[in-house]
Amino acid sequence: xxxxxxxxxxxxxxxxxxxxxxxxxxxxxxxxxxxxxxxxxxxxxxxxxxxxxxxxxxxxxxxxxxxxxxxxxxxxxxxxxxxxxxxxxxxxxxxxxxxxxxxxxxxxxxxxxxxxxxxxxxxxxxxxxxxxxxxxxxxxxxxxxxxxxxxxxxxxxxxxxxxxxxxxxxxxxxxxxxxxxxxxxxxxxxxxxxxxxxxxxxxxxxxxxxxxxxxxxxxxxxxxxxxxxxxxxxxxxxxxxxxxxxxxxxxxxxxxxxxxxxxxxxxxxxxxxxxxxxxxxxxxxxxxxxxxxxxxxxxxxxxxxxxxxxxxxxxxxxxxxxxxxxxxxxxxxxxxxxxxxxxxxxxxxxxxxxxxxxxxxxxxxxxxxxxxxxxxxxxxxxxxxxxxxxxxxx
Numbered sequence: 001x002x003x004x005x006x007x008x009x010x011x012x013x014x015x016x017x018x019x020x021x022x023x024x025x026x027x028x029x030x031x032x033x034x035x036x037x038x039x040x041x042x043x044x045x046x047x048x049x050x051x052x053x054x055x056x057x058x059x060x061x062x063x064x065x066x067x068x069x070x071x072x073x074x075x076x077x078x079x080x081x082x083x084x085x086x087x088x089x090x091x092x093x094x095x096x097x098x099x100x101x102x103x104x105x106x107x108x109x110x111x112x113x114x115x116x117x118x119x120x121x122x123x124x125x126x127x128x129x130x131x132x133x134x135x136x137x138x139x140x141x142x143x144x145x146x147x148x149x150x151x152x153x154x155x156x157x158x159x160x161x162x163x164x165x166x167x168x169x170x171x172x173x174x175x176x177x178x179x180x181x182x183x184x185x186x187x188x189x190x191x192x193x194x195x196x197x198x199x200x201x202x203x204x205x206x207x208x209x210x211x212x213x214x215x216x217x218x219x220x221x222x223x224x225x226x227x228x229x230x231x232x233x234x235x236x237x238x239x240x241x242x243x244x245x246x247x248x249x250x251x252x253x254x255x256x257x258x259x260x261x262x263x264x265x266x267x268x269x270x271x272x273x274x275x276x277x278x279x280x281x282x283x284x285x286x287x288x289x290x291x292x293x294x295x296x297x298x299x300x301x302x303x304x305x306x307x308x309x310x311x312x313x314x315x316x317x318x319x320x321x322x323x324x325x326x327x328x329x330x331x332x333x334x335x336x337x338x339x340x341x342x343x344x345x346x347x348x349x350x351x352x353x354x355x356x357x358x359x360x361x362x363x364x365x366x367x368x369x370x371x372x373x374x375x376x377x378x379x380x381x382x383x384x385x386x387x388x389x390x391x392x393x394x
Contacts, residue, residue, distance in 0.1 A: 001026060001027050001030070001031075002020060002021065002024065002025070002026055002027065003018055003019065003020040003027075004018060004019045004020070004027060004031070005017075005018045006018055006019065006037055006038050006041075007035065007037055008037070008038065009038045010038055010039060014038075017038055019041060022176075022180070023176075028169060028170040028173035029044075029144070029167050029168060029169045029170065030167070030168045031165075031166070031167055032148065032153060032157075032166040032167065032168055033153075033156065033157045033162075033163075033164060033165065033166040034142060034160075034163050034164050034165035034166060035163075035165070036141075036142055036165040036167060039068070039069070040120060040141055040142050040165055042069050043066040043067070043068070043069060043119075043120035043141075043142075044066075044120055044122065044142065044144040044167055044169075045144075046066065046069055046229050047064050047066040047071065047120055047121070047122030047144065047229070048122050048144050048169050049229060050062075050064050050071060050074055050122065050225060050226065050228070050229040051063060051064050051074070051122045051123060051124040052124060052171070053196075053197070053225050053228070054074060054076065054124065054221075054222065054225045055076075055124040055125075057196075057197055057198050057221050057225060058076050058218055058221060058222075060076035060077050060078075060100065060104075060218075060241070061076065061077040061100045061101045061104050061123075061124050061125045062074065062075065062076050062077070062104055062123075062124040063075055063077075063101065063104035063105040063107070063108040063109075063121065063122065063123050063124070064108050064121070064122050064226075065108045065109050065111075065112075065116040065119040065120075065121060066119055066120040066121075066122065067115055067116065067118070067119050067120070069231060070229075070230045070231045070234075070246065070248040070249065071108075071226050071229060071230055071243065071246060072108075072111065072112040072115040072116045072119060072246060073107070073108045073109075073111035073112055073116070073226075073242060073243045073244070073246065074108055074222060074225070074226045074242070074243045075103075075104045075105075075107035075108040075111070075222070075241055075242035075243065076104055076218070076222065076241040076242070077100025077101055077103045077104040077241075078100075078103060078104075078107070078240060078241040078242075079096075079097040079103055080096070080097075080103060080106060080107065083271045083276060084107075084110075084271060085106075086271075086276050087110060087267075087270040087271045087275070087276065088106050088107065088109070088110025088111075089110065089113075089286060089289075090106045090110065090134065093106075093130070093134070095130070096130070099128065099130050099131065101123060101124075101125050101127070101128060101131050102128070102130045102131045102134055104123075104124075105121065105123065105131050105134055105135065106134060107241070107242040108121075108242065108243075109121070109134070109135075109138060111242060111243065111244055111267055112245075112246070112263055112266075112267070113290040113293075114290055114291070114294050115263075116138075117139050117287055117290070118139050118140065118141055119138075119140050119141065120140070120141050120142050120143070120144070121135055121140060121142070121143040121144070122143070122144050122145070123143065123144070123145040123146075124145075124146075125145070125146065126145060126146060126147040126148065126149060126152075127143065127145045127147070127148045127149065127152040127156075128149050128151070128152055129149060129151035129152050129155060131152065132148070132149075132151070132152035132153075132155040132156050133155055135156065135159075136155050136156065136158070136159050137286070138286070139286075139287055140159075140164075141165060142164065142165025142166065142167065143156065143164075143165070143166055143167070144167040144168075144169050145167075145168065145169070146168065146169055146170075146171040147168055148166065148168065153166065175192060176192070177191060177192055177194075178190070178191060178192065179191075179192050193228065193391075193393075195228075195389060195391075197221060197224045197225050197228065198221065199217050199221070201224065201362065201385065201387040201388075201389065202217055202220060202362060202385040202387070203385070204365075204385055204386045204387075204388065205383060205384065205385045206365065206370075206374055206384055206385070206386050207374055207377045207378055207382060207383055207384045208378045209377075209378070209381055209382065209383040210383060211383055212360050212383050212385065215240075215241075215335075216335065216337050216359070216360040216383075218241055219238040219239055219240070219241065219336075219337035219360070220238070220337045220339060220360060220362045220385070222236075222238045222241060222242065222243055222337075223236040223237070223238040223243060223337055223338060223339030223362065224236075224339045224362055224387070224391065226238070226243045226246060226339070227339050227340070227341040227391045227393075228341075228391045228393060229393060230246060230248045230341070230393060231248045231249040231393060231394065232248075232249070232341050232342070232391075232392040232393055232394060233249070233250050233251065233252070233253055233256050233341065233342065234246065234247060234248045234249070234250075234256055234260075234340075234341045234393075235247045235253065235256040235257045235259075235260045235338065235339070235340050235341070235349075236260060236338070236339045236340075237260050237261065237263075237264040237336055237337070237338050237353075237356060237358065238336070238337045238338070238339070239335065239336045239337060239357075244263070244264045244267040244268075244336070245259075245260040245261060245262070245263035245264030245265075245266075245267065245356070246260055246263065247259035247260030247261075247263070253340065253342070253344060253345060253346075253349060254346065254348050254349055254352065256340075257340075257349045257352045257353060258352055260338075261352050261353065261355065261356040264336065264356045265326075265330055265356055266294065266297055266298065268329065268330060268333050268356075268357075269297045269321070269326060269329060269330070270293060270297070272321060272325065272326075272329050274318070274319055274321050274325065275293060275296065275297065275321065278292075278293070278296065278314065278318050279314045279315045279316050279318060280292075280313065280314060280315070281313060281314060281315055284313055288313075292304050292313045296318070296321060297321060297326075304318075305317065305318055305319075305320050330355075330356070330357070333356070333357035334357045334359060335357065335359050335360070336353075336356060336357040336358045336359060336360075337358070337359075337360040337361070337362070338353050338358045338360070338361045338362075339361075339362045339363065340361075340362075340363040340364075341364075341390065341391040341392055341393070342363070342364055342390050342391070342392065343363055343364050343365055343366045343367040343370070343373075343390075344363055344367060344373050345367050345369060346369060346372070346373070347369070347372045347373050347375070347376035349373070350373060350376040350377055350380065350382065351376065353382075354380045354382065358382065359381070359382055359383065360382070360383050360384075361377065361382060361383070361384040361385070362384070362385045362387050363384070363385075363386065363387065364386065364387050364388055364389055364390050364391075365386030365387070365388065366386075366388075370386075
């Protein structure tokens, strides 16, 4: 296929719209089901690059959940403990620990379930039946992978009354070195960002604490590769092989750090015993449970524990998650990694990161206040590496 006609572009009024190769060659993907749209393909092609690069950098299978051209999370295929399985709604899946791709997907989709509602999924490896069955029960727009087993394809083709978008990408496709885009009728050209992220970026440790263990290096790589495909400015928290909080597209870096940190805190609090044991009504669907859990943790628009409200969601009135509960639980969370796509201009970012258990940081360096940022890390025992490479993505 050399050209694919899209229903419309970013919005219904933006017609005509299509995909094609500038040099007239074949498109490097096959649409196996559905009819993906403009934004679907923006998510698909960005998310595929992320998981492909994450696998190359770590040697582990990878998955990501994308929404509006930024990842809600990304993860490598590490097994989940029992509490994390329950928080990710996969505690009912037999044999999950023996399937790294399904584990990676469960982590990526389960991290920020509010933002992953209606997501696009990317998988680094051939999609199998178990992974497809996990995708099938979530609200999602589509998936891209290098291939699908017959079982997986049958499961996915049945999703959304047969309209679910399934795309197979050529894993050997290498794009041209130069990339072009138009804005207001003017063509921009730049070299593609082929910069390779790996452990070599973590060698220039500028803090008194020089200890970054192997698990933390993997987490920092996960964070940095996630940032490479996140709308800038952006900050990413990661732990145990997955991104747990992504702050994307903020004009101020401290706002990125706060947003990502609040998402990381919510992820931790989803695993609090009180949250895990909420007495949900059996007729409450998964998306509604996500909304209620978020309200239970963060307050938001209604008090889900209040009389006259809790009955809509629970079989009995739940015990509240108090501020003291939250502080105690979050204070026990440690060894979180943090990446930033550009330098931290002020030490307030370090203070906010430390509040969410950050002990390892990777950022480009180069601020006129680097000394103050390093000093704050030293005061808190944080190990920080200067990567020397900015990772803006627009």
